[in-house]
Amino acid sequence: MPKVTIPPLPISGLFGLIKPAGPTSMSLLNNLQPLFSKSKLFIDPEKAEQSKDVKSRKRRKRGGDVKLGQGGTLDPIADGVMVLGVGKATKQLTQFLDCTKEYRTTCLLGCETDSYDSEGAKVRIAPWKHVTKEQVEKALPQFTGQIKQTPPIFSALKMDGKPLYEYARKGIPLPRPIEPRDVTVHSLEVVEWLGSNHSFSWPEKSLTQEEKKAAETALHGVDREISLQDKPESAAESTEEDNTPTAFVLRMRVSGGTYVRSIVHDLANTLGSAGHVVTLQRSSQGRFVIEPQEDSDHACIPWETFEKAFSEPGERDEDGWTEWERQVLQHIEVVQ
Structure with missing residues (x-):
């Protein structure tokens, strides 16, 4: 594997993950948290050892000291690009909610x-x-x-403080059309x-049939033709x-x-x-893609790269990096 330039450590940054269908987005982040919190890529070992305050202990109970977030979840049925932010880069994840x-x-x-x-x-x-x-x-x-x-009426969006699915399940007529x-x-x-x-x-x-009638009753509040x-x-x-x-x-x-x-x-x-x-x-x-076509496209890391590291981190190279760490260094967009 070609050499990569090592930025000042620990680093903050953005990278794309290729999520598999099946697990939730949050479960993947929870799995990555302890892995990232043990890597010198993202945390200073000496500072981590010295950190004994209550806030830090609470973070460790949740899985680690590294801040990790995502720029838009994918439901379990979905696979593909999920942008992750580490450290200070988590503040930039909102840009991926409204991007193309x-x-x-x-x-x-x-x-x-x-x-x-x-x-x-x-x-x-x-x-x-x-x-x-x-x-x-x-x-x-x-x-x-x-x-x-x-x-859809079976969504969790709220109308007058009540989730739409609650209207549908209980047969409560919608007070007005869904916006x-x-x-x-x-x-x-x-x-x-x-x-x-x-x-x-x-x-x-x-x-x-009872559930269908309840949903129809809810929808009849705004459309009598619904069947x-x-x-x-x-x-x-x-x-x-x-x-x-x-x-x-x-x-x-x-x-x-x-x-x-x-x-x-x-x-x-x-x-x-x-x-x-x-x-x-x-x-x-946004700029993170499964199949890069242009110079501005950023390739993503397959989930299997991290999944393998959970059970078998593998040998470190001459610079001390494992396979998953090398992949991150190759794909991460560093944020100062």
């Missing part, structure tokens, strides 16, 4: 879920076999540019048409050859605050169907 991000997401048609993704429960099913790639591409301009997005958000979709395209050639399936868990009843494929449209729901992959560049799941959900509705997210990858977050 790129995502790849797979939409599975025919089923709407309460969370708008495969982690949730089925809300309703709808026809999908009439949807073609050409129809999807024709509908995309409606979701490109400056648009308004309405968060749309202004977002910008810089680009949106179909990059892969999977059709029925995939292994995805609808969630097994479903809302009960969450199933509308399966008709006998004329259904064939025995293939009953696998259609899936396709979208790539989009969006502003901060954009709900990728809402784009998938709303697009499917516009096509006369229903749909939800089954894969989601953040391929770039």
Whole structure:
């Protein structure tokens, strides 16, 4: 591995991590905290030994003395770029909340879920076999540019101090419509048409009829036309050859605050169907990217690099650095 320039230690900085699907963002930070707190990259060993005050002891109980934060979480279902800040650089993480991000997401048609993704429960099913790639591409301009997005009623956003999902679960009519958000979709395209050639399936868990009625009651407070009843494929449209729901992959560049799941959900509705997210990858977050294309792009460190270090730190090189520390030195953007 090529030599890297060592800045004055300990260092503060920003770097990109490639999060795997499955764990929460916070669990990854909790795992990294003790590893970073034992490295001379981020903490002066002598000062750490001398630090005996109450505040420092509390930090050690939580995992270590190094300040570590992230510039925008990714849900468990999602993988991809997550920007981390160490030390003084944690103060600069807010810039990544509103920056432009790129995502790849797979939409599975025919089923709407309460969370708008495969982690949730089925809300309703709808026809999908009439949807073609050409129809999807024709509908995309409606979701490109400056648009308004309405968060789902099963979200944790609050209205009059009460989470929206509480209205939905208890059947309390919404006092007013959910306020749309202004977002910008810089680009949106179909990059892969999977059709029925995939292994995805609808969630097994479903809302009960009572739960559906409660959600409808909440929504009827602002829209009497809302219905969450199933509308399966008709006998004329259904064939025995293939009953696998259609899936396709979208790539989009969006502003901060954009709900990728809402784009998938709303697009499917516009096509006369229903749909939800089954894969989601953040391929770039500001200047941090999975696949660098330009000189200004910053590559990210795979999570496996750190995961290996938890159980087997490996041998140190002639300068005293382990593999994960060398990777950090190669990728970190130092903040003075």
